[in-house]
Amino acid sequence: MRIVKNLRLLAGVAVLTCFVLAWLRFDTFGPAATLLEHTQMAYAIFELPLISAAIALIAITLTTLLVGRVYCSTLCPLGLLQDLIARLTRRFNKKPYQKLAPHASMHMLIFALAAASAVGGFILPLTIIEPFSTFGQIFAGIFQPLAARFFSATAPLLSTGINWFGQASAKPFSLLNSMISVLLLAGLTIAVYKAGRVYCNTICPVGAILRFIAKHSIFRLAIDDNACTSCRLCEKACKAGCIDLASKTLDFSRCVSCYNCAASCNFAAIKFGRPAATAGEKPDFMPGRRAAIAAIAGGAAGYALPKALLAASQSPAQILPPGAMTAERFYQSCISCHLCVIACPSSVIKPHSTPESPRSLLKPALNFDLGMCEQNCNLCSQICPVNAIQPVAADRKKLMKIGEVEYKKHLCVVETDGKDCGACAEHCPTQAVRMVPYHNNLMIPQTDPAICIGCGSCEHICPVRPDRAIIVHPVAQQTFIEMPEPEALPDGGQPAEFPF
Amino acid sequence: MDRRSFISLVSALAATYNFKLPYRARAEELNLASGTAAAGGFPDIVAVMGGTPVEMLDRALTAAGGLSRFVKQGQKVLVKPNIGWDKTPEEGANTNPTLVKHLIQLCFKAGAKEVNVFDNTCNHWQACYSNSQIEAAVKEAGGTMLMAHEESYYTEIDLPHGVALKKAKVHKAWLESDVIINLPILKHHGGARMTAAMKNLMGVIWDRRHYHRTDLHQCIADFTTIDKKPTLNIIDAYSVMMRNGPRGVSTADLATKKMLLLSTDMVAIDTAAARILEAQPDEIAYIAMAAALNTGIADLSKLKIERITI
CATH class of the missing domain: 3.30.70.20 (Alpha-Beta Plaits)
Structure with a gap:
């Protein structure tokens, strides 16, 4: 399992590096961003009529159905950013991770509210909690303007010729946007510091979808009761807080597939396997009725409220990017x-x-x-x-x-x-x-x-x-617009002699 | 790296960044100031017509005593074409890239140590550099494209003889070059009426809005009082934008004139260029203003003009 974890780490580092470089220096690393955006759940769902989006959606769904939420620890930029924050902040917080409550109903409620609100014409709640956009907002509002200033300040130091550093121009800071970005980053950092990947299993809409699929995964991580010595190392290593050693269960629907638990186990007690359909398995996840009520209530409120409260947009107050149409x-x-x-x-x-x-x-x-x-x-x-x-x-x-x-x-x-x-x-x-x-x-x-x-x-x-x-x-x-046909110049042709 | 060496490295870097030598023109640079009287019996203006741009440049240079008259062994040369717009060479908004390439090759042949090229573009600089095909031409000829899109590349200088423009931020490459060859393309210009040699130098300063806000014609003329003037001016007037300039709407704005002008005198060459553009003599105010500042001669009858038809 250590190898699997290292592979996950390698992929995660590579993907995060690509995302960060693309967001800091789009002029140089733009192709990485355009390539990676096609792997994102947001792309897969919003661009659905497109074949490439359908392929992405099917690939993500099948992978999750097979081995769980691999997406969350290798492709999701916000998941990877959280892992980075965890690495940077864990040294200050010696308290190990603890098991977390499933919060299934709350997660479902938030998802239903945001999704229904988006369908009802108010996409803002979804865009604030959606991981790809949250990552983008954090970088566009904080790190990219800082990086641009750094690059433009260092460019003359290095050379006046065209070089790697010299191509970025200063990007404008938008105070409002930067404030929101700082809030998002601060909130995320505190959450990660206190409780690891709690966002992924309480707020994240992609997490809500994948959680539902991973609940039915074919191969799942599970604790081998015979090998386990109840040393709790895995529980302390689990960022998602989905391991409960009291009952020796691993809630695979909430597992973000980081494999830290398996790598931490000295007795190889955590392994992939087909779930045994035993009667003893405690159905402690997603009490169907409560979640269903949350979903219906959230959906209805999310759909109806913006319709009632927000007027349809007429002419915009500012100029929209070319292709926005209305x-x-x-x-x-x-x-x-x-x-x-x-x-x-x-x-x-x-x-x-x-x-x-x-x-x-x-x-x-x-x-x-x-x-x-x-x-x-x-x-x-x-x-x-x-x-x-x-x-x-x-x-x-x-x-x-x-x-x-x-x-x-x-x-x-x-x-x-x-x-x-x-x-x-x-x-x-x-x-x-x-x-x-x-x-x-x-x-x-x-x-x-x-x-x-x-x-x-x-x-x-x-x-x-x-x-x-x-x-x-x-x-x-x-x-x-239609450009009028240009009139021919009154007198074309090369002059016979110099006009001076 | 220990803390001490780290701190000294950072402070050294910081010092380099903030350290700006005040610019003082060297004596030999002042001598390069464009001669109002041509030396050694060479013509004041060489005008060539009828050949390809490269042919015409060769003929013009030969008539002017060869490029080695201007570019000496080991010198640092700046070639300043017009690269202002994100337009292809066929659209006639930027200097012909083949002309730029040929001139750079000639500079190296004359012994130039390095040849630099830049423009403070109007459209996004990378698009201008690449779509004008000048970046590729410069690289093929062995020259260097410099960046000019950040204020930090510019140094403020005084223009004590300027009427409206008393200070200007000039690109460092201008100040650091031994030889400057101004290589504009001739075009109609909605604001300045014409863009040729003098107007092309708006691309070496940082704040072009200041010109427009203050007094466009006077500022263009004032800049010609700078100590260090172009050593040589060559105007590409092969395909000339006669209207809708300086950007142009379509190729219907272009007239094939098949001409090229060369002079050490910016005012003289612009006066001749205005005639090609079929402009009225008094229409382009900055020409008379520059002549009044004694930076060149606007009276063509006083100049020795060599006319070559291929």
Whole structure:
């Protein structure tokens, strides 16, 4: 069993390393993230019509049905993060792990509430407790901005040539998001410090599903009564608190498959085996009726309450990523994993700074302080693990309208200072903002909203402060513009002689 | 590593990071200041027409006395093309990569120790570097692409002769190079009316918004008063963006002019370039402003122009 544990450790370290590197340096390790997101339960469920999602779901289900919740200790980034936190904090807490109450009904209630609420149109509770998004929020809100600052500060030290360290640009800190991330990380750390993987068997929705499957696993870890000397080493090693040596039982539905118990046993008393259908087995897990009531009550409340309390989203207050289509659709499908936030090369995607409703809390929106939505880029739509940002082909993305321009002449440098500027028109990819003759030989911006894609180039580069002279408003529905056929230049052809 | 050596390492690193030598132009750099009077009977402007960009560059350099007149053995060269936009070479928004590559190869042939290339781009820098195909061209020629997207790569310098622009944060590579070759592409420009030699130097400073907010034309002209000027200016005017510049909407904005200009005088070369763009002489205010600051000559009748048609 020690070998099995070491294999688990090896896989876990490799996967966590990939996740962490991808979240800290998406520009370099992005492919690792896109590869790993396809192994996630969130992807498998939310992208279900897709073949790859179905394969992922079947693979996870079959593995769990065969040997239990291997997923929780090898593929789940939050599970692995908890293991890392446990390793780092256990040295300060000498108190060994103890057996935990199953909390089956509570787990079911939380799961039912969150899942039904998501179905009812309010996905926020689910996205806060879902492990993949929680991991993403923690990294996008705390570690990634810190790492970006570190990389950009150290880049000039190392070299001015392009190198591994130099490619990250500073990411914006979002105070609200960082606060939520800190709360999530602090809560997780305290929970792990006190009671190991208690989150996985009380709150985690993926845990709730896998727990149900693992209850019926074909091969399960069990304590061999004849070999066991009741030394309690396994109980003290069990992060999930699912071993009860008083009755010499191992609740395999809650086991996260870390195999620490088996590795700690000096008498090889913990082994995989087919469960014996003995009458003596205590059915102490999931008293069917209570859990069923919890599920039904939670489901009903979760579905009904948001419907009654939250109005449907109309036009969003902030600009949504290209491919979000409508606020209603986007706020219902985004799981707030913030992969787009960390991946956006120009750092314009960040969580809503001032959410207009609970629906938009933690959801990504565009902010043009640090850049513009690059016309040739469709990265966010490629990587969104749940297609909340729909895939948009690169050539279509160039014409995708995510906002509309408003020019405020009274603030513009040309008007206030009588000086040429033209920064907005210079950056406009479609010439929805273009310079037209004005008095005193000046040129002044003129807008054509019909061909504006709302990329924010003009707003980003406008030099007027504190309020910019040109800004972009969100649109209720993302559409595609049609570019007019360009007129031929009046006089083409190579000149016969020099014009000077 | 024990604690003491760790602490000294960290403090050494910290010191390196914060330690910035004040920039002072060396005497020989000042001498490189673009000559308003051409030396040794060479033409002030060489204008070539009708060949491929590479052919025209070779002809222009020969007429100007060869690149070895400007690049000496063991020198550090900076080539500053326009890489401002995430556009392909066919779209005519960035300097032709084959021209960049050929020039770098010539620099090495003339004995350059290293050739660096950068631009403070408008679009995301990695996309610009790669889609302009300039990054690949530079690597193939053996040059180095430098980063320019962080403020820490820039050093503040004084421009005592500037009217509106008194200080500017200039890329360190500009200050540390022995030879600077300004290699813009000629384009229409919505704000500045034209982008060529002088406007291309907005890509070596950090805060372009400051130019726009203050007085775009005057700031462009003021920057030409910098002690260390481009040693040589070469304008790629093969495929010229005549409208919707500097980014361009489609290739319908381009006109094939098949020209290339070369001069040590930024003001003179921009005056000639304005004619190619069919602009009115007084339309591009920064040209007259730079001439008023005595950083170059805008009166083409006073200059020796060599016109070559291939």
